[in-house]
Amino acid sequence: MNDHILTLARENAPCYLYEYDVLRQQTETLRRTFPQYDLLYSIKANPFPPVVRALAALGIGADAASAREVLLSRECGMAAGDIFFSAAGKTEQALETAWNDGEIIADSLGEVARIGALCQRKGQRRAIGVRMNPGFGMGGGTGGPSKFGINEEDLPRLKALLDTVPVTVEGIHVHLKSQNLDADVLGGCYRDSWALAKRVQQALGCDLRYVNFGSGVGVAYDERYEQPMDLERLRAYTDAIAAENAVTLKARLMIETGRFPTARAGTYWLKVVDKKYSRGKTYVITENCMNGLQKPALAVMLRHAVGNGALTPYEPLFTSEWAFPIVAHGSGDGTETADIVGNLCCAADVLAEDFTGPKLEVGDLIEVKNAGAYACTLTAQRFSGHQPPRELLVYGDGRTES
Numbered sequence: 001m002n003d004h005i006l007t008l009a010r011e012n013a014p015c016y017l018y019e020y021d022v023l024r025q026q027t028e029t030l031r032r033t034f035p036q037y038d039l040l041y042s043i044k045a046n047p048f049p050p051v052v053r054a055l056a057a058l059g060i061g062a063d064a065a066s067a068r069e070v071l072l073s074r075e076c077g078m079a080a081g082d083i084f085f086s087a088a089g090k091t092e093q094a095l096e097t098a099w100n101d102g103e104i105i106a107d108s109l110g111e112v113a114r115i116g117a118l119c120q121r122k123g124q125r126r127a128i129g130v131r132m133n134p135g136f137g138m139g140g141g142t143g144g145p146s147k148f149g150i151n152e153e154d155l156p157r158l159k160a161l162l163d164t165v166p167v168t169v170e171g172i173h174v175h176l177k178s179q180n181l182d183a184d185v186l187g188g189c190y191r192d193s194w195a196l197a198k199r200v201q202q203a204l205g206c207d208l209r210y211v212n213f214g215s216g217v218g219v220a221y222d223e224r225y226e227q228p229m230d231l232e233r234l235r236a237y238t239d240a241i242a243a244e245n246a247v248t249l250k251a252r253l254m255i256e257t258g259r260f261p262t263a264r265a266g267t268y269w270l271k272v273v274d275k276k277y278s279r280g281k282t283y284v285i286t287e288n289c290m291n292g293l294q295k296p297a298l299a300v301m302l303r304h305a306v307g308n309g310a311l312t313p314y315e316p317l318f319t320s321e322w323a324f325p326i327v328a329h330g331s332g333d334g335t336e337t338a339d340i341v342g343n344l345c346c347a348a349d350v351l352a353e354d355f356t357g358p359k360l361e362v363g364d365l366i367e368v369k370n371a372g373a374y375a376c377t378l379t380a381q382r383f384s385g386h387q388p389p390r391e392l393l394v395y396g397d398g399r400t401e402s
Helices: 003-012 020-033 049-057 067-075 092-098 109-122 152-162 183-204 231-245 295-306
Strands: 015-019 038-042 061-064 083-086 103-106 126-133 167-173 210-212 252-258 266-278 281-286 326-329 335-342 350-358 365-368 390-394
Touching (some): 003 365, 003 390, 015 020, 020 038, 020 049, 020 252, 049 067, 049 390, 061 067, 067 083, 067 092, 083 126, 092 109, 103 109, 103 167, 109 126, 109 152, 109 167, 126 152, 126 183, 152 167, 152 183, 167 183, 183 210, 183 231, 295 350
Parallel strands (some): 015 390, 038 252, 061 083, 083 103, 103 126, 126 167, 167 210, 210 252
Antiparallel strands (some): 015 266, 266 281, 326 365, 335 350
16 A cells, blocks of 8 residues: 555545556556557546546547536547547537537437537538447347437438538447456457448448447456456457558547546545444444445445345446455454444445454544546435545645645
8 A cells, every 4th residue: 555645545534536657557558459549538437627637638538428528628638629529318508518629429310400400500511420329239139229329220311311401420439338348249349330330431421530439448346256358359359440440441540448547546535433333233434435435335235135136237336246345444453344334314325234354443544446437426425415525636756636
């Protein structure tokens, strides 16, 4: 454990600490894996402005899921041409807000028509991207229904619509599933998406300027239970696509990083504020438990609901029971088994049940790993009116940004 991180945790808990050096190392790993591709960071995974600024400075663009995320990306130093606004159900106000600050990825035929109407009112012609719901599924088989994207079989309808509005298609976006750890499944999805791009170009009679393969690289949250992605094997797929692209479409190729740059860079720190014994059970009570980090509480709730049954991932709310390893920094002697809970007025406020580790006393710290993505951003911080946890980006030289 980095002594500086531990000192910051003691001074600021409850808090999120994000380590810049880990962000940089993870980004470098992605660049080695995808040397001919541009990288887009999913802002929703962790929209903390210092983190977004750091990634922008490392040359990463944005996968933005709202107009607000588009503006945040611009404010943090990303160029408009590196920001891709892709979300279902964009309102006219959202389209207007993001109009000059990013590339718009239309999610439906209706949205293409709305963009066309905006262009007509503005006296403009605009190039857009389209998100596709392909005819194939992740890992093979046929594609199913989805709230996301334009069905591949609706390409003739899209072509007819484009003939009536001042809009052209210059790129596609495909995203089927997050948090995949199988290189052959993910690489196969990239390969199938590349074939789709060529079909789209032919069907629409357009020149595709970019192809966003989506489906960010998964993170092995705990290597005792999960095998990390074989990045060298994945690169074999993406290198083959890049080689063909160089002599065919000559499009800009992009991969969404998903949570990969930030997940392992973050730790969440809680402070023990009370301890009690009740009818044979020990409770360690912390501040800002579920209202600082919600996903472990959801994992406990699901386990109670299904008993001994298997728990299926449901991203981003639930990844796995082992997604957030806990480290107890106890000052007492020996070990104990306790429920680690929070100080909210609800029984669901649980970090872990029957946790065995160093004995904890009031004032001790608890560290939760992998808290750099889909952690702080998913919590119900207004519940019960507690002070939200702090967030800090920590540099190797000791500097911090908040």
